[in-house]
Amino acid sequence: MLAIIRLLVHLGLQSLRAHRNKTIIVGGLMAFGAFLVTTSLALLDSVERSTRSTIVQSISGDFQLSSATAKDQLALFGGIGLGSEDLGEVESYAKVQAALKGVDDIAGVVPVGLATAIVGSPGDLDRTLNALRDAVGRGDADEVRALGDRLKVIIGVLQEQQVKQASVTAATTVAGDDATAIIARAASAALWEDFGRDPIGTLDWLDTKLAPLGEQGTQTFLRLVGTDLQGFSSTFKRLKILEGEMVPPNTRGLLVGKSFLDRRLKMAVAMNLDTVQRELARGTTIASSTVQQETLAKARRASPRIIYLLPPRQVPAVAAALARELGKPEGTPLSEALLTEFLTLDDANFDRRYKLFYDVIAPHIQLYPFRVGDTITLSAFTKAGYLRSINAKVYGIYTIEGLEGNDLAGSLSLTDLVTFRELYGQRTAALDAELAAMKSATGIADVAREDAEAALFGDDSAAVEVKTVEAAATDTAVIEKVERKEITTFDQATVNEGMVISVGVLLKDGVDADVARGRIAAVADGLGRKVSDWRQATGLIGQMTLVVRAILLGAIVILFLVTIVILNNSLVMATLERVGEFGTLRAIGAQKGFVNAMVVFETAVLGSIAGIGGAIAGVAFVAWLHQVGIPAPADVFQVIFGGPRLHPTVTIGNVLAGLLATLIVAVFATLYPARLAVGVQPVVAMQGKE
Amino acid sequence: MSGIIEVRGVIKDYPLGKLTVRALHGIDLVIDRGEFTTIAGPSGSGKTTLLNLIGCVDVPTAGDVIFDGVVTSSLSDKELTRLRLEKLGFIFQSFNLVPVLTVFQNVELPLLLRGGIDAAERTRRVTAIIERVGLGKYLKHRPNELSGGQRQRVAIARALVSTPKLVLADEPTANLDSVTGASILELMKELNQQEGTTFVFSTHDQAVMALASRVVRVLDGRIVSGATSASTSSSPAAAAAAH
Secondary structure, eight states: OOOHHHHHHHHHHHHHHTTTHHHHHHHHHHHHHHHHHHHHHHHHHHHHHHHHIIIIIIIIIEEEEEETOSOOOOBOOOOOOSEEEEEESOHHHHHHHHHHTTTTTTEEEEEEEEHHHHEEEEOOOHHHHHHHHHHHHTTTTHHHHHHHHHHHHHHHHHHHHHHHHHHHHHHHHHHHHHHHHHHHHHSHHHHHHHHOOOOOHHHHHIIIGGOOOOOOOOOEEEEEEOOOOOHHHHOTTTEEEEEEEEOOOBBOOOOHHHHHHHIIIHHHHHHHHHHHHHHHHHHHOOTTOOHHHHHHHHHHHHHHHHHHHHHHGGGHHHHHHHHHHTTTTTTTTOOHHHHHHTTOOOOOHHHHHHHIIIIIIIGGGGOOOOOOTTTTEEEOOOTTTTTEEEEEEEEEEEEEETTTOOOTOOOEEEEEHHHHHHHOOOHHHHHHHHHHHHHHHHHHOOOOGGGGHHHHHTGGGSSOOOOOOOOOHHHHHHHHHHOOOOOOOHHHHHHHHBSSSEEEEOOOOOHHHHHHHHHHHHHHHHHEEHHHHHHHHHHHHHHHHHHHHHHHHHHHHHHHHHHHHHHHHHHHHHHHHHHHHHHHHHHHHOOOOHHHHHHHHHHHHHHHHHHHHHHHHHHHHHHHHHHHOEESSSSHHHHHSSSEEEHHHHHHHHHHHHHHHOOOOHHHHHHHHHHHHHHHHHHHHOOOOO | OEEEEEEEEEEEEEEEETTEEEEEEEEEEEEEETTTTEOOOOOTTSSSHHHHHHHHSSSOOOOEEEEEEGGGGGSSHHHHHHHHHHEEEEEOOOOOOOSOOOHHHHHHHHHHHHHOOOHHHEEEHHHHHHTTTTTTGGGTGGGGGGGGHHHHHHHHHHTTTTTEEEEEESSSSTSSOHHHHHHHHHHHHHHHHHHOOOEEEEEOOOHHHHHEEEEEEEETTEEEESOOSOOOOOOOHHHHHHH
16 A cells, blocks of 8 residues: 555656646646735735724724614714614613623623714804903903904905905905905904904904804814723723823713824814825825825915914014025015915925924914813714704823824724713703703793693693793793703713613633624623624724625635636646556556546645645745735725734644645646546557557 | 467447447457467457457457456456456557656556555566566666667566466557567567466567467458467366366
């Protein structure tokens, strides 16, 4: 037996050597297959590990338990569909939390609520007018003077824009004349005389007449995750507070993502300069990229704001610095033209002027619409469809370790569960208390639905005092009298007992996710919940990893089929060439099994050698990639790469899979040729030529 | 001597497109042990077909081929193969050596396929037979490093290494020049006389026929002369008894 195997090995190796061209083609193909499988599996696994570590350990956990009856798939970062999602509700977080306590593999459980809130930030004119009104109220003369100066600058810019607009539209608008008149009066010395006599009256005029002509301010959509913030930060350790502090326990508050602030909310000049700076760091040049040129043009267009964002006493210093940079005479005033020229950037001056911007201008202007410590108004349409606004304090700015520069990773703002429930439209103790306060202040009594007609129109109508609501203005006036009772702290029971959208589960390290899923699903089924893994729960991003995986695997499968066909072809050719040899062997007494083994063995030997070679090449290639790193081509890739660069690693499993795949392909490709060889009749030997 | 091969009323048809061509029209032939028989006839006469049937690489359409008392048409492919391995040796017109194996390995091949013979014994037998055919110096050569005559000697060694009962040779000299051909035939004759191996070979070469102890002439699928042995013809019963 051993001698036969030795003979087979010998025959195999010798005939591989003898048919060198075939060996090179077939072996090359198989080596390439092994290389491809090893490399792509290593990449896929690395991507999956990175994605898992970034997404799972920063936001989503391994699994999300949500309502089994929800129509839409939970998508933490937003799904593909537009409009409001039906994600269902988990009525009591505490119940799910208690049920999951029994599962060993779990490292942490966090409640998750999702809402989208609008944050409005007023325009500069509005902001200045409000600040001026406050300063007048406080009687702060210095502040009034400084703000008055800023107001004059803003009005100056408005007037300039008005002139420009008029030249373009050629006074076709009737309203235009009115606006011109208002701005002219606002810019006149007479206005400031009036302000001196009657500041409040003048401010009222400015608020009603001038303010609507100014820029409208901005509205930003915040994707909010309502959660138990303490539990969240102790479960997801990659969460880091960069500025400010953690929201204290059981307190209403907000943590905003750093990258979201920088890339969505930052002052336009700074934001656009940052974008270009990032792109240049990646090796782009301004000269070669129209995108960067356009981004810089946006920065230039937004630059006039700098004039009035700067505190008036800083203006001369800034003007002097810019004049020096641009080689202008000393004393050149800060103007739109000067700023535009300063921001006319190219590859030669970008770095210097970027630094100058951040050294000289940025420290004196407010770069973000709100600061840590500010209380902002979050507005959202509740599930019932009405607009609900809640004031919440911004306690801190957070980032996710390893994904500091990433847009998506910081796109979620974190808030407490009570704020989420209110924005979602859930009745909460805080809401009830506010409603009660409103009722007592306005003297409205509860009237049962069935008694309403009798109460209003019955004989004893005096029992109910009917408040006549004549106009919206009056209505507001009534409500305004209510001292709005805003609840900013609450107890743990309220937080735990209430509803959430889903419950995130983070597994302990090294736990087999599939096994754990079974255990968690058993718990979830009992509660009428369904389990989504992180890929499903993260919507687009998670699905993208699936898509990438599917595409790569699909490509591998197609390539393998093609390889099998090509291999099969060349092996058939090789077999046909050797019909005489097989016939001779059969004639002198070799059984069919021997001929079959000969053919299969030969390909298997080649497959093993080629497979090992290909796998070694694959390991070397991945090792090289690990050294240099694959740069993330776009933001979304940073999430699945786990950072700006993917440093893939190869596992023994990847190598074995590469080898196994090659062997399987080799064997499949040999099936038909081997059958051909076995079918060769010994009589052929009598006819054959050598 | 008893008949090692008995061919009884053998008909062999070959399909040729939609037609059937009859290559052999009822052949009766007995070959005794130790004979040095040639089957002669022009191309297309059916001599190779007859040789294939005797060599158990083909089975008859009708009639029986009885090899050493066994009716070949009753055997499975596996049993036929085993029979060829153990009792037959082949010498081909085109030598048919395995090109990737050395002289030694080619000759060793039937012993390896047979199994159960240890390496030392194999080496002894292989070197002995190679010496016997006069190629002792070429053990490690590959077939493509040898002349045609030398290759045919290797083929003879391969056919004889397992001491078969019958060696079949299909036009063994057809691809050789006359001098070499003659020396090959002489070698075969020697082996026949010294080892007592039965030889059956086909040829249309007069010089070859002259060396044969018996010439069976085939024409158009029929035996025209030499159907019975010069020595005592053996009955099937006798052959079976001998077996």
